[in-house]
Amino acid sequence: MIKFESVYLIRNNKEIFSNLNFSVQKNEKVLIQGKSGIGKTTLFKLLLGFEIIDKGRVSFNDLDIGKEHIKNIRSQIFYLSQDIDLKDGRVSDLLDEILEHNVLKNQDKGHFTDLLNFLDLSDKLLDQTIKELSGGERQRIGLLICFLLDRPVWLLDEPTSALDDIMKKKIVDYILDQEKTIILISHDNVWKKNNAVKIERWL
């Protein structure tokens, strides 16, 4: 489903990828590990078209990442960035705006409430602004958006780093149980305990 073929990328005179070959099958769950600065996040940015490779080919469902297909490709990928870079504003306004611009498969109000409960997010929190949230709350809002949008591919950059152990376990089990194609970047060992994950170690 996702393919990197002989990919080369140089940024600021630093070689980030040289002859990278990497692929992910449909509904596969891949955990990428490796020290920081090795280009894990850049991998996600390439898939979203935020960075452009110097040489090689990056494809999504056999479509090249480029002007022609980018809208289609982005509509299928949910990206949770490490710092959850949501623009500031009231959480509920942001959620409304997101729902207004995305067609949801499951528009059930009950589904929304279930997700809030599952993520331990209170109604009161929805009236706060993004800036007022703690790191853990922000992470859970990011995951809430992920589960709501329900896109087929999830790119998750440290999705559990700010959560407590109980919540971590709950979320890992939930995520790995989904019929989704998921690429993960995480230093949390809790992902490895599950056999559903294929581990990709970058040195």
Next chain:
Amino acid sequence: MGAQDLNLLSLMSLFIFLIPVFYINRRLRLTINKTMLTSIARMCIQLSFVGVYLEFLFKFNSPVLNTVYLLIMISIACQSIIRSSNLKVRLFFMPVFFSLLIPFTIILIFFNAVVVRIDNLFEAKYLIPIGGMLLGNCLRSIIIGLNNFYSGIKKDEKVYLYSISIFNSRIQALKPYFKESFLAAITPTIASMATIGLVSLPGMMTGQILGGSIPMVAIKYQIAIMFSIFYTEYFSTMLSVLFSLKVGFNELDVLNQNIFISKG
């Protein structure tokens, strides 16, 4: 009837007050004497030249010449806007030029044809001073608009890109930056319309009254000019952002980093 001519020597007498200014600057170690002098010299030279051009333009009063003069004025304004916005002139010239030209032409023709009802739409006496006033005011608002828009996105690039990924819509992701920069650009003019006459008497009105118009006529012109300035600013600022999107972003909606003038 006209204002009384100023004797060159009496005009020069205004330099006298530079002496205490210089003295105080030096005592307070405000290192602006040099900049101040350059600015004063530029003002005197530029305005003298304009005086000579205008005499020339008014004498011939040729529609072609007047139009060419205005186009040159727009080009200069354009360069100055782009440079002050810390953007590259080469990339932004065309978009900014047209975003000035379109509203400017429409408003100027409307002003001359419908408001003042002069027969010769290209009459130098109206075309050039009014055109200059519109341009001068647009300069400020487009600079604020373009600068806030592009530097806002640059500063906030992660958030902008994240919005792209969530909304999958460039318009939706750009909206907050557009809104913020546009409001910053036109708010000062809206505010100045609210206080005009209470605090300050605008230069154009003063000039007209000195030139012999009765106050009521000067005020009517002033109202017409304020409307025109506001409309031109409003549309040229909006268009300058819209027209420049194509050079500002690559085809995958990512901000082009090479549009900024590198400082250093």
